[in-house]
Amino acid sequence: MKLKHLLPFAIMAILAACSKDDNPNEPTVNEDPSTFAEIGTLDIGEAGAAEISAYDPTTKRLFVVNNGGVNKIDVIDLSDPGNMKVIHSIPTNSGAVNSVSVYEGKLAAAIEAVDKQQPGRVTVYNTNSYAEIKTIATGALPDMVTFSPDGKYILTANEGEPNADYTNDPVGSVSVISVSDNYSVVNIDFSSFASQQTALQQKGLRVFGPNASFAQDMEPEYIAVSPDSKTAWVTLQENNAIAKIDLTTKTATNIFPLGFKDYNQDADAIDPSDKDNAIAFGKWPVKGIYMPDAIAVLQTDGGIPYLFTANEGDVREYTAFAEAKRVKSLTLDATAFPNAADLQNDAKLGRLNVTTTLGDVNGDGIYESLYSFGARSFSVWNGTSGALVYDSKNELETKVNAAGYYDDNRSDDKGVEPEGITLGKVGNRNIAFVGMERVDAVAVYDVTKPEAPSFLQLLKSGDAPEGVLFVSAANSPTGKSLLIVSSEDDGVLKVYSPKTL
Template identity: 70%
Template structure:
């Protein structure tokens, strides 16, 4: 018995040493404030390089490319300084455009919309080694984003369910949960069960406003983040200005968390809302607000609390049969709320600002008491348990971009400004770091979020035209054994790779 006990103790000690050695080998002491470009590749024009996913097994990058034909380009990423396209996977057999890709355990999953966008879409799964099809699964209409759970057991899609131009064909928005180990069995959830809560949710900032739409049809899922334990997920409902919470063990939607609004009448939230004032100047604006309307979302656990990071892009419904957006100059403003209306509606003031017509007439008398613009020109951090806002970058993205010569685009001041769209969180050295892609200034902001309630700005990285995909590759999975940031830009098809300095 004594010999057996000693043998087991020796084995356990050996295993612990081995595990600690592995962790030590994967830790790289890096400076998160020193990311710099090390590689670049151009794979097409507009519509190329939208979203990228990396496979550490094959050291390949899989990139959405809808520039000429719908396909996924495969890039040799063994040396990020010398990237090259080595193959492509055609999406023609599966439907229309491919919108998103994700990789786990040697399997590539692609979210593909139908040729008729209002019909159910598909998820196609391929081997990353030989690109052979593994499975094709039917999901909801217009799967716009796809991700694996961290444990690799689930594939999730956010099915946006947009209406057609006439607004007569409006599918329900939904979320599909695919069980990888159950022969890719799929469960697709919609939001019809929350219809009875519509009034209460709208009072907290949820937007339900589509043309003759039911509650379930009006909800439009956009992007998904999954907890590290793979038990909970959160989904942005961009047009609806909310986040949905899911229990992945029971495969149920457990809550809708409305996000409320941002006040541009506060000093810290001062913004430039004119593209015709011939100057870049941040000012306060009374009774003008922003709708958070997040696109991308990322997860981080800290001190037992789930935190959600959102890129508050903003988006409007604009269709032939229904458009919610007008310039402030085209609206009738309440004389009490806006006593300076005659001056305010000038092009060099607030007249050019795009706002929604679905909010703001609080007393129903036909004029606007408040003005609500698209997005919040920021990134935010929310408590994932109850949706409480714990941090907002206020106007810091604007101010940091303005500080870089010739980077801020004043022609976008009237419409979402820097337009934060992508966000991801990773570990660099001893720090947790957030990367925020800003579509309209072709740049990524880097923040130290080790304390998620108090992010600290680190640097601005210039990238390609309209960054869509912001992918962080941790050192342990990287082909260089160093942390890497991959930014994919949809307007010029350029993919750029960045690396921090090692300390």
Template identity: 55%
Template sequence: MKNYGLTVLAAICLLSSCTKNESIEDAILEQLIDENPASFKEIGSITIGAEGAAEISAYDAVSKKLFTVNNSDTNGIDVVDLSDPSNPKWIAKIDLTPFNGASNSVATYQGKLAVALEATSSKQDLGKVVVFDTANYSVIKEITVGALPDMVTFSPDGKWIMTANEGEPNSDYSVDPEGTVSIIDVANNYAVTTLNFSNFSSQLTTLKAGGFKISSPTNDFAKDIEPEYITIAADSKTAWVTLQENNGVAKVDLLAKKITAIFPLGYKDFSLAENAIDISDKDDQIVFNPWNVKGMFMPDAISSFEVNNVAYFVTANEGDAREYDNYVDVSRIGSSSVILDPVKFPNALALKDNAKMGRLNIVNKMGDTDGDGDIDELVSFGGRSFSIWNGTTGKMVFDSKNELDKKAHDFGTYDDKRSDDKGAEPEAVVVAKMGSKSILFVGLERTDNCMVYDVTNPNAPKYLQTLKTGDAPEGLLFIPASQSPNKRSLVVVSSEGDGTIKIYQPDRN
């Protein structure tokens, strides 16, 4: 170990905070490096292709390589030499065509690369995870998982690989696989356990009362669930999984290999001044006003952290509709198919104007509370925010209200053309430790930003800064100083709109 000049007492204090998955030197290094989380600046960039070329990235500290999903023109994983973060270099591509699958996600752990592949013959077929050696790209193992694995991750201790298997239907809804979660036991020859959600169908009434959404032509509970993204606790015992289209989060016991709870996420009230939104893309102005509409949070990405022995998870409340040939659950308020209740909306004609509420996309399968055929309650897609939730109870601790949209507007990047849909569209979230602080990074797909917050106090996050990213940031990756090639904390943003990867580094205090 290097001599960092620590006293014995200081070293003992650091060791007491060292997790099982950190080396002693890593724990000491993380505490010693005094960086300012409000001072991230771009230090490197590389473009690996056209649209769709840079979706999700994972970094391997063993080989100092970055692995990035590239579905722009070829089905493969781009490999980037990140030994010098200020000068990233493309060095190879892992061809995935022999595996009869298209990649959706990547994850790494100590020399292993896991790639989630949906079946190319039909994405309703079972998918797979292929594990590669990061040194020479040789195949270590192929594992069959559920249909359409949309996200893959290693547990912090490397014992588990998990996939969120979205199980989307085909275009006419004649085939709709169950949404599932797969748990792969790495040490047990990659044995896989795939879990569905059928055991929770008896709770549907209670879940719906809490804002959970089941809506499809068949109304089959297990098939209607669509897992999207996973986060695993630092102790590698618990996972939380976003069920985006269902407006919920599932909790998973990894040791028992069991889904233990579904948390319905409820609704956001956009009639409150603190939640005021810019609602129209046709009024030639950006103005944030309260409107009589609710939002389903419908999170995409999720990340977890712990403060004072309390587990939390944070969600990027993007929102997502279901649009298929035989089933569409989204309509604009101004469309003729949306009939507003004349008692609840006495000024319905004025509201349906495009410069008012007419352009807003709403859930057309909800809101008829009295069953008379018209809409009594307007429900839109997404919360236009990030939220922090208690990991044990699923109760909300904090919501950023309308701050993401307003900060993007102040920064000069808010896109008024997205006002009718999901605003800045929070897509990605990552919580990381920087010294003694918990720092949150939020990727905004439609404003091309990454916003940084201090969430050390989960009840009162503090805004730190806004970063300009590539076009349509999809993946956020934090590399701690102890694992970084230059021993400095790094944030890597992968943007699918322009196929660009950008690397950011903070200043020292």
């Protein structure tokens, strides 16, 4: 781009838009976000490999979690995405690595303890030399790590899962690590909301672990940070909520319960059976529990932070406590379900997995309502109020089915199971990429109007896409936007790029 040919005010606008990592020789890139196509693939191992990846634009290296055998982080040369190769591996020693994030030459890795109920750690490495810079203790089971946009903080979502017999249930927390303050750490939990438990549960918060305190029951899963690095939002997946954290004061300020989705509406229709010999979406008297995994934030010019969530769903399944049962094994209230015997047929609702922790209002073992796991969708929420702005209804499933990718074997569980979501600017459009674990595909949406996303295309991925990573054209080794999808069940990485106009 030759800036001397632009008007002064245009020069200022362009410079203001450039990030710290932008290439000063950045070309003009006018890309079509509906034309992403695969340009490279790499198989790095078996199940457990290629779960999450992070890209360093300075070294043009991709850092990929690999727990397929020896726990490690594989380093991949991404200078030519069509010819990727592993050039190094960083051993993480004891404990599986769950997540990685990069900022200006630093790689942060979230590593769980061998005993997952014990404190985990973040280890920071130099992306050029791979040397360890610092190791910091976190809460139990750090499941996701991210740098704040300004690089001042490293944050981890510490899930704090219980042991199998539910005798040791660590407090769920978020670790906020101050990079410039010698990596000092503050662990934030949610005990201050215990007095609000009843009111929050009435709005859809789930608190149900055996003998667990409020703070123990909260299980942080994923984090998004505002562009100004002052606010973080954290999904509490099993609890069906999003927590808001003030990074200036390092305190949790809100918990937003997400409520439930009504599958008895035409636009929300689902196929609840894997034994009906058909893929048939219909209305059913069942609620969906949003229970999001990944979260991303889009800040608009109007100042509203829009939170995008992939509503995967999750189930607590332990030796001492398992919440899921199939509808056919429950006793249904005759008034609420006058046709219960018919509904409980395997070809109808009988096979659907639902929670036993909701729906039995008076605790008599008879269910007046049914709640299934996840929402088979992605949603947009107001990050200030927690209000639902948009839900994709059943569009992910109908689009996947039309493409021939739908897996009917998952109909009785969580359907397409949206798990990962990321946002990126392609050309002049804001784009969302939604990874769906059970159909091995990524949906691409134009979210320039976050209250009205528009479907663009489906991309076939490896088996069980977990990580969806966007690399802007400015930071890309090719000078074009890249989408990098890492799949945990086959260890395959795929790279996609759009056409230019």
